[in-house]
Amino acid sequence: MAETTTIAAGRKVKFVITRRERPEAASFTEEFEIPYRPNMNVISALMEIQRNPVKSDGGKTSPVCWESNCLEEVCGACSMVINGKPRQACTALVDKLEQPIRLEPMSTFPVVRDLVINRERMFGALKKVKAWIPIDGTYDLGPGPRMAESKRQWAYELSKCMTCGVCLEACPNVNDRNSFIGPASISQVRLFNAHPTGEMNAHERLDALMEEGGIEGCGNSQNCVRSCPKGIPLTTSIAAMNRDTTKHLFKQWLGM
């Protein structure tokens, strides 16, 4: 045990971090070497850089900025590109990563500073598709209809979405030339349309998916489902909403 601690004490973890000072500034990279500690994750490494912002060449620099909150992969705040793949920094364990560990912001989103990005478009998308269940009234509306347990089980998987933005970063059709809303909010339409009370407003959400930049922007690359940290069946959700919007389209045409 003492021996392993000594070996660990001498080890360094190497990081290459893509940084930028302001949203409109050019990006640059800086290298860091951080003393290894057992069970480190990317967040604890970033905290170490924050305590001692010195580059591997010995030069002083500003602490690297990042966002994080829950540290257990449920809030979605610490998404970044780690060794080329978008994922959560909190569950990126240093022992399982190839070195040097390369950190980049998810540049599909506007970069605020260093690894901090602005995910506002995702919250805008949730508003656009009305990803909520309207239950407010001027009087007590009473209990809603019950949900079948078999349905609740798969709907629960969809409810794990934490709006982290990894699926948008992985999607080749989410970019400046394309108005595609992204996989996350389409899956949320499926979630809220599956809810027995939410179903009462299903057509409003389908209408939103059939607007400019809606569901038709999906090009079936299926990177989203491979990248989702919560294992949400995003491509199944998209195909299910393709089916529902198609039905909705024909019903509109036939005046049903």
Added chain:
Amino acid sequence: MKGNSYLPRKLHSLLGVIPLGLFIIEHALTNYSAYEGGPEGFQKSINFLNSVPLVFWVEMFVIWLPILFHGVYGLYIAYQSNLNTGRFSYGRNWAFTLQRITGVITFVFVAWHFYETRIQVALGNVAHEDLGSHMNKIVSDPLVFAVYIVAVIAATFHFANGLWAFLVSWGVTVGPRAQKVSSNICMVIFVIISALFLLSLFAFRGDEFASTAAAALSSVTVG
């Protein structure tokens, strides 16, 4: 429904299968008759197609206009996509990327092929009876032959993979299992149609079509 990208994109997906998918199958079968029946077999197929009533209007509405819309809007869709197989080298992402690359190849090839064949017939430079020998002349150039091979494989992949995407986009195949099965079926379609086109291309290069070419040439000289 407001003016937006939903309907054109849906129409693009539909036209790729009906009628263009049906057209590519018809084209493969017609060409295959050159492999199966030689110049006479190919001529019979051409005569059959020319016997279709209102053939010009059928070509116009079932082939030319759908290709024009599907091709031009498809170029716009390709322009709107990033290609990120470097970071995400998954099979489906490769198919997504190839769908766009083969689409652009097919667009350029179809324009060129249409000029070389249908336009030449319309201009009176090539008679229907000489189409076999005309194709023989075209594919006798090894470089052009190679381009034709690449282009028909690209076009066939674009159709087969597009059929898979059509089934997803219209909500027919929803779950991962359905999409896996349809993907296998579409790849079988890709192999079969590619084989039909390739066999016919090799047939057009054969001596049979060359001799009809020579005969046609000599008759022109004599005439």
